[in-house]
Amino acid sequence: MKHNTGTRSILRRSIKLTTLSHASGQNEVAGRIRQQFVELTKDEPHIHARNAAQKIGITEAELLASHLGSGVYGLTADWENILLAAAMLGELRAITRNDACVHERIGHYENLSFSKHGPRHMGLALNPEIDLRLFLHQWRYGYAVMENMGKSGRASSLQFFDEDGHAVHKIYTTDNTNTTAYCELVNQFKDEACEFPHIAHIKHTHESRPGKAGTDAAALERDWRAMRDVHEFFPLLKKHNVSRLSALGLMPKDLANQITVNGVQRALQEAAARACEIMVFVGNGGCIQIHSGTVSNLKQIGPWFNVLDERFDLHLNGEKIEQCWVTRKPSDDGVITSIEAYDEGGELAIQLFGKRKPGDPELSLWRDIVKACECTLNDAETV
Structure with a gap:
């Protein structure tokens, strides 16, 4: 895929440099980070x-913020209107990732809608290419980045982070982006008072994750089998106070069947070979990004299993995957x-489904692919 690298000078001339006031302590911290980054990139x-941020021992949000006013500009927390303005930019590249997987899709930010339910601030982008589920209450920091900071070579982007400084979603320009509209967006939503973020460096553990202990497996199974829509699964977990992964381990194999850790890679290979349309979900606490369609150009590079198609890229780090499961959930559509x-922390890294719309039954071809992946585990167990 081509990346836009020729707009940097235009963008820098179009965006007025802002003098940001920082406390002396913040300036010192930012200065140290910039120096460490310079030394690292040598x-x-x-x-x-x-x-780079991981090697320095900081978050990616802090690395960007250390360059405020020098190709990086803070954005106001007006997430809805920023995303609505992105619809005017034309073609863009959407990127959502977690520790184990990166999902990249080229398309247009159209058909956006938003809603609030108590403290939850939700958003949807429903398009054939840019298909997102947004959890905006998890978004804390936003930056416009005008400079190349690393290998990507992408000269401009909008990047959003949670309160821990972890990226939840990124939007990059392409050669077909309206750069004038992009500059206008940055000028409109630029936060003149943006300061270095106050991020508490707390190492999160999964000790408090609800487990199997105390869970009524029979009741959980009854409720599972009674589901009429896959979206009832999260309320089911909450009702039984059990984590997703623990719930899988409590179910019989016709509902949740553990397969070999390379099950996703095998399924992608089978889908490519059979030209099966699938849905690829990758997310984090702030965003879920979905690809619907075929995959074709698959390539293993080191630990990374990659889909390198014209308008869809996927990068899965197999070394980060701890478990892989097949799940079957009842619905009115079958x-x-x-x-x-x-991953090793029990977090969901990636989900694959057969492509379908509500009201349509599941593709029989997809079910055949899943059965082939399950047979792989059975064969391995008998060796």
Whole structure:
């Protein structure tokens, strides 16, 4: 895929440099980070910003914020209107990731809608290419980035982070983006008072994650089998106070069947070979991004299993995957089957479904692919 690299000078001339006032302590911290970044890129000039931040021992949001006023500009927390304005930019690249998987899709930010339910601030982008589920109450920091900070070579983007400084969603320009409209967006939503973020560096653990202990497995199974829509699954977990992964371990194999850890890779290979249309879900606490369609150009590079198609990229780090499951959930449209991979912390990294719309039954071809992946585990167990 081509990335836009020729608009940097136009953008820099179009965006007025802002003098940001920081406390002396914040200036010192930002200065140290900038210096560490410079030293790091001498040895690793093509390092990604996320990896550079990890090596420095900070978050990616802090790395960006250390460059405020020098190609990086803070954005106001007006997430709805920023996203609505993105609809005027034309073609864009959407990127959503977690620790184990990166999902990239090219398209247009259209058909956006938003809603609020108590403290929850939700958003939807329903398009054939840009298909998003947004949890805006988890968004805390936003930046417009005009400079190349690492290997990506992308000269301009909008990047959004949660309160822990982890990226929840990024929007990059392409060669077909309206750069004038992009500059106008940044000028409109630029936060003149943006300061270095106050991020508490707390190492999160999963000790408080609800487990199997105390869960009534029989009651959970009854409720599972009584589902009429896959969206009833999250309320079911909440009702029984059990984590997603723990719930899978409590169910019989016709509902949740653990397969080999490379199940997602095998399913993608089968889908490509059979030209099966699938749905690929990748998300984090702030965004879920979905690809619907075929996959074709698959390539393994080191630990990364990649889909490198014209308008869809997927990068799955197999070394990060701890478990892989097939799940079957009842619905009014019949049984809905998914393949799900989980990282070492028990977090969902990626989900695969057969492509379908509400009201349509599941593709029989997809069910055949899932059965083939399950047979792989059975064969491995008998060796």
